[in-house]
Amino acid sequence: MKLTRRTAISGMIALAGGTILPRLAWANATLTVGSGTLDTLSDGHLVLPRDFVLADIPKADADAVLADFGLADADTLLPDCNLTLWRDGDRVVLFDAGSGPDFMPTAGHVMAAMDALGLAPEDVTDIVFTHGHPDHLWGVLDDFDEPLFANAQHHMGQIEFDYWTDPGLPDTILPERLIFAVGAARRLEVLADTINLFADGAEIIPGVTARATFGHTPGHMSFEVAAGDEMIVVLGDCIANHHIAFARPDWPNGSDQDTATAVATRTALLEQLADADTVFAGFHLPTPGIGRAKRLGETYEFVALA
Template identity: 55%
Template sequence: MLTRRHILTAALATAAGPMLPRRLWAGSTLTLGGVQIDTLSDGSLVLPGDFILGGMPQDEMAEIVARYGLPTDQLTPPCNVSLLRDGANVVLFDVGSGPDFQPSAGKLAEAMEVLAISEEEVTHVLFTHGHPDHLWGLLDEFDEPVFPAAEFVMGQAEFDYWMDPATVDSIGEARASFAVGAARRLAVIADVVRLVADGDEVLPGIIARLTPGHTPGHLAWEIGAGGAMVVGDAIGNHHVAFERPDWASGSDQDGAMAAATRVALLERLAEGGMPMIGYHLPGGGIGRVERAESGYRFVEA
């Protein structure tokens, strides 16, 4: 198994001249036998601190966050879309935000262009969950799927939740637009999406793992029988989620359930030394979990 960090550079149109800025993408690569996983930047989010940190013991939380050099009033987590290639399949785990969520995100197409991978080459899209930064990049400006040749895979419980007309009224006013946006996008693929359950092997060596709480049917994806785990938002940051995984986070729809899921998942990852890929973790998101004096720590690859 080999891990390495790389910097992807996308130049603007050559004809525009050398003085225009260039976009730098920080990513990482994980190689598992004949499988290569690259993380691609979809940009970053701009969130009020309370969206993640609200409801936690504030003094202890502030001390933890300060050790990571971060403010508590606003957070800008990165968005790491994972791309798996095994010689036969080109698999995306989530599709980013698209253009309709936040201007700082929705950059997946640019990152794919750097790797010279077209949307038409993607064979499968495996969703962790239906939040905007993971799902809203599904459709183009004509409401057609951005990845026309791909098979779409989502957990049955997650799909049912977002397609339930009652969700928009029960999810809370702050997230009502999440429900409307998810239902509109999922309706386009409703007749073709493959719905799976915990433990299903959706492709050779890729197994769905139910990790609920952040959303009701959130899935992580285990690759290669313990080779790596794409955790989505089951572990949502590299600071309080690791040091105090038992704390409920404002970003989770069911805080108590998400905390129990997070504790169990971190313990499994630390026990087995399994590499993990986190959607909102730094350095491209690939790393390992280590036990710390209090809680755990994220160690970048």
């Protein structure tokens, strides 16, 4: 595998209160995998209150890990958002659709990264969703509530689709996540008649196989992307950061909807990835989000691909 990194500056960004700041350099990394090309494309970053992720971990314990990453005592976390693009033959496959314009002003900018590659939304042949959270799904529609990727086949796991389209979900989801449910239902209603639904183990596109990584959401999927003798795993959010998720995968993450299942998924997956020295792409790992898991005794370390 050969990794190439690029960046592109894309104008300015306006924040609340009228402050104008230079937009971040939207990063792109290109990795050759067999006969195909895998790119990670920055959609920007999220701005999350510390407690959204770390509320269930004693502050002193969390800070002991976060200190190594310069994040001890941070009130706000700024996780990167990296979409994965796979091109092989006539297929142009985008894993997740990003945040779009309606979630956070610091995210929803993947079109700038695509433009830097000379790609337009109509060039995409397939959109493959890892799960239905806003930063992965909300970018799927245009300003007229029509599919932005007009020529693409959309794919989502059956369990995940059923969860977000359940009419009773708004009555059972945590109040602070009600907007997640409403936003997902609206977008999936548009796609409902044409979306391809699949189960664990399905080869949804030649060379792209779904692997259940439940817990972050009820039907969260990761994907093995293979070409020839080479493979990379697209993780989504089952390993959702580069610090505590690796150093203490057994600790809860507040962004997971089913804590116990997410912990079991994360600990088993890290063991597999480390033992096999598998290269993976993580949505919220530091841009460009590609690397390996290195075992450190009973724990792990994220090692970015050089």
